[in-house]
Amino acid sequence: MLLRLGFHQLTVEDSDKFIPMKGDVVVLQPYEGGNPSGHIAAFDGRIWISDFRQIDFWSGPGYRRKRPAHVFYRP
Numbered sequence: 374m375l376l377r378l379g380f381h382q383l384t385v386e387d388s389d390k391f392i393p394m395k396g397d398v399v400v401l402q403p404y405e406g407g408n409p410s411g412h413i414a415a416f417d418g419r420i421w422i423s424d425f426r427q428i429d430f431w432s433g434p435g436y437r438r439k440r441p442a443h444v445f446y447r448p
Contacts, residue, residue: 375400380446388430388443393421396448399430404439412436 375398376382385391395418403411412432414423421427430445431437 375446378448380448383445383447385445388440391430391445393430393445394418394447398446400444400446401430401432401436402442404435404441407435407439407441411441 380398383397393416395416397416399414399416399421401412401414403409412423414421414427414430414432416422416430421430421432423432427433429437430443431440
């Protein structure tokens with residue numbers, strides 16, 4: 374869906390060094406024991422936001438610990 378809306382997938386070799394830009398979106402795949410739907414968040418130019426304000430794109434301790442597959446998109 375994001376591709377159809379004009380976003381393009383970014384190639385990121387090291388997520389820990391990724392510098393987001395306003396409008397970037399991250400799609401996190403589910404991990405065992407976590408939300409079976411995964412997670413999605415957008416960067417507003419200052420912070421990552423989903424249905425809550427996040428401290429980073431990982432969105433929580435489970436994602437941060439498990440580090441599931443994820444993709445960044447840019448408009």
